Amino acid sequence: MAQVLDSSSVNFQMDPVVLDLGQRFVDAGFELSLVGGPVRDLFLGRVSPDLDFTTDATPDQTLSVIKRWADNYWEIGRAFGTIGMKKSGFQIEITTYRAEAYDDDSRKPVVAFGSSLMDDLLRRDFTINAMALRLPTLELVDPFGGVRDLHAAVLATPGAPEASFSDDPLRMMRAARFAAQLGVAVHDDVRLAMSEMAERIKIISAERVREELVKLINGAHPRAGIDLLVDTGLAEFVLPEVSALRLESDEHHRHKDVYQHSLQVLEQAASLETGPDGPVPGPDFVLRFAALMHDVGKPATRRFEPGGAVSFRHHDMVGSKLTAKRMKALRFDNDTIKAVARLVELHMRFYGYGDAGWTDSAVRRYVTDAGPLLERLHRLTRSDVTTRNQRKAERLSFAYDDLEQRIAALAEQESLNAIRPDLDGAQIMALLGLKPGPVVGQAYKFLLEERMEHGPLSREDAESKLLAWWAAQAETAVELSTEPAADATGGSPEPEES
CATH class of the missing domain: 1.10.3210 (Hypothetical protein af1432)
Known part of the structure; x- marks a missing residue:
C-alpha cells in the first residue's frame, strides 16, 4: 500500500506557478502531481528550472486546461502522452499516467496510458525518482521509500531491477549517470542486474546513450559513473x-x-x-x-x-x-x-x-x-x-x-x-605576377613557415624571402624540364636514331 506523507514537515519552497497549475487541473476535474527529478531535487535543496508533472488527463484534456494559461506550448511528445509548455521562465512537461515497455529487439517504447498515480510511479526508473507531490495540496506520495534511499544515498528500483532494465535498458546508463551526478551508491541487486543485462543496452539508440554519457561526464563525480560502467560491463558496449x-x-x-x-x-x-x-x-x-x-x-x-x-x-x-x-x-x-x-x-x-x-x-x-x-x-x-x-x-x-x-x-x-604570413594572397599575386591557383597557396604556406620560424618580418624582408623562394622554384622547374622524359612504361626513352 502506498505511503502518503504530510509534507508540512518538509520545508518545500514551491513557486506559485506550480500551485496555480495544480489548481487549474483540480478545477477542471483532473489530478496533477509534480513528479520525478523536481521532487527529488526539493529534498536535495535544489530548484529545477524544468518541471515534470503527471496527470490522469489525456493529452487533449491537458491542452484544454493549459492553452490559454501557458506562454506557449508544443505537442511534439503527444504520441507518448506528453504536452510541453513554457510559463514564467519554467519549462514544463505534463504527461498522462502511463506504463511503457520495450519489445526484445525494439529501440522505441510501447506506450499505454494508465489511470493510477501509483501505477505510474511503479514504472519509474529509481525510487528517488518515484515520488510525487499532489497539487495543490502538496501531499508527498512516496510508496517505494525514495526519501529513505535519498538519505542513505543508495540507488534502488521501485520493483525488480531486472524488470525495470528489461522495460527500458537505458535505465542502466541512468544508474551510472546518477552515481556521477549525485554521488550515490548503487544497491547490490541493481549492480547485479546491470552486469547480467549489460548487453541489452545495444537495443537503445546511440543518441539516447550519448545524452546520458554527456550528463555522466559532466556530473560532480564522473569517476564514480565511469567505474560503474566498467565494473558492470556496460562500458564494453558504450x-x-x-x-x-x-x-x-x-x-x-x-x-x-x-x-x-x-x-x-x-x-x-x-x-x-x-x-x-x-x-x-x-x-x-x-x-x-x-x-x-x-x-x-x-x-x-x-x-x-x-x-x-x-x-x-x-x-x-x-x-x-x-x-x-x-x-x-x-x-x-x-x-x-x-x-x-x-x-x-x-x-x-x-x-x-x-x-x-x-x-x-x-x-x-x-x-x-x-x-x-x-x-x-x-x-x-x-x-x-x-x-x-x-x-x-x-x-x-x-x-x-x-x-x-x-x-x-x-x-x-x-x-x-x-598568426598569418606577413604578406596576404593579394600581395603575393601582385609581387609574383600570379593569378589565383595552387601556386599562390604554396607561396602562402612558405611565408607561414617563415613566420613560424622567425617571427614577424618587415614587408621588405618578407618580399625578399618570397622572391628568393620563387627564384628557387623556377630553377627547380628548369632542371626538371631538362631531364630525359620517361616513356609510357615508366623506363628511360630509347636514344633517337641518327
Whole structure:
C-alpha cells in the first residue's frame, strides 16, 4: 500500500506557478502531481528550472486546461502522452499516467496510458525518482521509500531491477549517470542486474546513450559513473576503449595502471575548470572527455622493450583516431568530435620541453596547432601528471609554468592567436605576377613557415624571402624540364636514331 506523507514537515519552497497549475487541473476535474527529478531535487535543496508533472488527463484534456494559461506550448511528445509548455521562465512537461515497455529487439517504447498515480510511479526508473507531490495540496506520495534511499544515498528500483532494465535498458546508463551526478551508491541487486543485462543496452539508440554519457561526464563525480560502467560491463558496449585500459596493468606492475590513471586525469581536469567568466567554464565536456580518452591508444601501441621497459609510441595519434571513431558511433556532432580528438592528439606535445626547452618557433607552433583549444590543452597537460614522485611532478609543473609564460610573452609581441604570413594572397599575386591557383597557396604556406620560424618580418624582408623562394622554384622547374622524359612504361626513352 502506498505511503502518503504530510509534507508540512518538509520545508518545500514551491513557486506559485506550480500551485496555480495544480489548481487549474483540480478545477477542471483532473489530478496533477509534480513528479520525478523536481521532487527529488526539493529534498536535495535544489530548484529545477524544468518541471515534470503527471496527470490522469489525456493529452487533449491537458491542452484544454493549459492553452490559454501557458506562454506557449508544443505537442511534439503527444504520441507518448506528453504536452510541453513554457510559463514564467519554467519549462514544463505534463504527461498522462502511463506504463511503457520495450519489445526484445525494439529501440522505441510501447506506450499505454494508465489511470493510477501509483501505477505510474511503479514504472519509474529509481525510487528517488518515484515520488510525487499532489497539487495543490502538496501531499508527498512516496510508496517505494525514495526519501529513505535519498538519505542513505543508495540507488534502488521501485520493483525488480531486472524488470525495470528489461522495460527500458537505458535505465542502466541512468544508474551510472546518477552515481556521477549525485554521488550515490548503487544497491547490490541493481549492480547485479546491470552486469547480467549489460548487453541489452545495444537495443537503445546511440543518441539516447550519448545524452546520458554527456550528463555522466559532466556530473560532480564522473569517476564514480565511469567505474560503474566498467565494473558492470556496460562500458564494453558504450566505451570499450576505456574498458580496454584495464588490461594495461601487467602482472609485474612494470608501469602504472592506465585505467586508474585516466580516471585521475579526468578528476584533475575537472578541478581545473573555471567559473562562468573564466577561459574554461565548467562543466566542460570536451576537456573532461579528452581527459578520460587521452590514453586509449595505449593498448594498441604497447611494446615491451629490452630490459623490461614498456613503450607506447604514437599512442596519442592512435588514441585520437579511436576517440573520433567512438564519438562518431555515439552520434556526436562534428565540432565536438574534432575538438576532443585534437586534444587527445596534442596531449603529448609538451613532453620534452622541460628537458630541452623550445625555440620561439616551437612555442608558436604549439599555440597555432592548439588554436581555440589552447586553454583546454593547458589543463589537460597539467592534469596528465599523476606521478607520486614529488620531485618529478614539481619539475613538470615548473616547466609548464615556464611554457605558459613564454606563450604570454610572445602573445604580447605577436598576436599568436591569429598568426598569418606577413604578406596576404593579394600581395603575393601582385609581387609574383600570379593569378589565383595552387601556386599562390604554396607561396602562402612558405611565408607561414617563415613566420613560424622567425617571427614577424618587415614587408621588405618578407618580399625578399618570397622572391628568393620563387627564384628557387623556377630553377627547380628548369632542371626538371631538362631531364630525359620517361616513356609510357615508366623506363628511360630509347636514344633517337641518327
